[in-house]
Amino acid sequence: MTAVGNISHVPVMTAEVLQHLRPERGGVFVDCTVGLGGHARALLEAGATRVIGLDRDRDALAHARDTLAPWGDRVELVHADYRAIVDVLDSRRIAGIDGALADLGVSSLQFDAPGRGFSFQRDEPLDMRMDRATGETAADLVARSTERELADAIFQYGEERFSRRIARALVAARREAPVDTTGRLAAIVRRAIPRRGPMRPMRIDPATRTFQALRIWVNRELEGLDRFLEAAARRLRAGARLVVITFHSLEDRIVKHTLRALEHGDEALVKVLTKKPLVPGEDEVQRNPRARSAKLRAAERLG
Ligand SMILES: C[S@@+](CC[C@H](N)C(=O)[O-])C[C@H]1O[C@@H](n2cnc3c(N)ncnc32)[C@H](O)[C@@H]1O
Structure with missing residues (x-):
C-alpha cells in the first residue's frame, strides 16, 4: 500500500499483473499509467530491472517519485501521455520492451484529493x-x-x-x-x-x-486508446506481454476489440491470453472496494 497524506492507494489485481508480466525474469517494463507507483513498485520488488513510468498527472508523478525512490535509477518517471509511448521510447533509444502495463482511469489521488x-x-x-x-x-x-x-x-x-x-x-x-x-x-x-x-x-x-x-x-480518455495499444504491442519483444486494466465497459470494449484485431489481423501481432477478462477475487473487492469494477486483459507478443 502506498500512503499519501490521508490517501492510501492499493494497486488493483497486483497478483494477476505480476503473474502475466513475469518481471522475475528481469528486463525493461513500461508502466504507462504509473499513478502513485503501486504496480511499479511491485514490478521492481519482483525483479524488473528497469521501469519507465508515464503519467499525464504531475501530482501523481511526485508521489510515485517518493514511492519508488528506493530503486534509484532503475526507475525513470516521465510526464507524458501514454499515447506518446513511441516518442518516449525512441528518445531513450529503447527498441524492445519486456512488458507493458496500463491501469486505466482515475487514481485514488485524483479522486480523493481535494481540489x-x-x-x-x-x-x-x-x-x-x-x-x-x-x-x-x-x-x-x-x-x-x-x-x-x-x-x-x-x-x-x-x-x-x-x-x-x-x-x-x-x-x-x-x-x-x-x-x-x-x-x-x-x-x-x-x-x-x-x-x-x-x-x-x-x-x-x-x-x-x-x-x-x-x-x-x-x-479524451477513449480517443486513441486503440492506437496506443497497438503501439505498445509493437514495442514488445517476442514473448513479452501487455496487461490492461479497465474500470468501465466503454473502455473494456475498446481493449477487447483492439486486442482481438491485433490477434486476428493480417499480421497476427499478439496472442490474447484472456479470452474472458479476469476480475478481482471477492477477498480483494472486500479489502479494496475500488477494485470492484476492474477487468484485466492480457496479450503476448508473437515472435
Ligand atoms: C488507476 S491510476 C493508476 C494507478 C497505478 N497503477 C498505481 O499502482 O498507483 C491511472 C493513472 O493513469 C493516468 N492516466 C490516465 N490517462 C492517461 C494518459 N492518457 N496518459 C498517461 N497517464 C494517464 C492518471 O493520471 C492516473 O494517475
Missing part, C-alpha cells in the same frame, strides 16, 4: 483535468458546449438514459449562473433525473454517470 473536481462528495471547482497544465476544464466544456453536444457526451460516455433532460437542465441553469462547481453540477443533475418509483432507493447517486461522462470527455 481536483472529480468527485461530487465535496463541493469544489469543476476541473476534472488529469493534466492541469493543458486543456479545458469540465466547467469550460459545460459553459461552451451546445445542448446537443452535452446530451451526446452524457449519453455516450455516461451511458445515461436521461442525457437530454440533463443537458436541457444544464443549459437552463448556466443562463442563471456558471455551472463551475461539483456541488452545483451534482444538484442540477439530481434535480433533472426523475425519481424512480416511490420507496425504490437508487443504487448509485444519480450524478455518477454524468460525472463519469464529463471526466471521460475532458480527458
Whole structure:
C-alpha cells in the first residue's frame, strides 16, 4: 500500500499483473499509467530491472517519485501521455520492451484529493483535468458546449438514459449562473433525473454517470486508446506481454476489440491470453472496494 497524506492507494489485481508480466525474469517494463507507483513498485520488488513510468498527472508523478525512490535509477518517471509511448521510447533509444502495463482511469489521488473536481462528495471547482497544465476544464466544456453536444457526451460516455433532460437542465441553469462547481453540477443533475418509483432507493447517486461522462470527455480518455495499444504491442519483444486494466465497459470494449484485431489481423501481432477478462477475487473487492469494477486483459507478443 502506498500512503499519501490521508490517501492510501492499493494497486488493483497486483497478483494477476505480476503473474502475466513475469518481471522475475528481469528486463525493461513500461508502466504507462504509473499513478502513485503501486504496480511499479511491485514490478521492481519482483525483479524488473528497469521501469519507465508515464503519467499525464504531475501530482501523481511526485508521489510515485517518493514511492519508488528506493530503486534509484532503475526507475525513470516521465510526464507524458501514454499515447506518446513511441516518442518516449525512441528518445531513450529503447527498441524492445519486456512488458507493458496500463491501469486505466482515475487514481485514488485524483479522486480523493481535494481540489481536483472529480468527485461530487465535496463541493469544489469543476476541473476534472488529469493534466492541469493543458486543456479545458469540465466547467469550460459545460459553459461552451451546445445542448446537443452535452446530451451526446452524457449519453455516450455516461451511458445515461436521461442525457437530454440533463443537458436541457444544464443549459437552463448556466443562463442563471456558471455551472463551475461539483456541488452545483451534482444538484442540477439530481434535480433533472426523475425519481424512480416511490420507496425504490437508487443504487448509485444519480450524478455518477454524468460525472463519469464529463471526466471521460475532458480527458479524451477513449480517443486513441486503440492506437496506443497497438503501439505498445509493437514495442514488445517476442514473448513479452501487455496487461490492461479497465474500470468501465466503454473502455473494456475498446481493449477487447483492439486486442482481438491485433490477434486476428493480417499480421497476427499478439496472442490474447484472456479470452474472458479476469476480475478481482471477492477477498480483494472486500479489502479494496475500488477494485470492484476492474477487468484485466492480457496479450503476448508473437515472435
Ligand atoms: C488507476 S491510476 C493508476 C494507478 C497505478 N497503477 C498505481 O499502482 O498507483 C491511472 C493513472 O493513469 C493516468 N492516466 C490516465 N490517462 C492517461 C494518459 N492518457 N496518459 C498517461 N497517464 C494517464 C492518471 O493520471 C492516473 O494517475
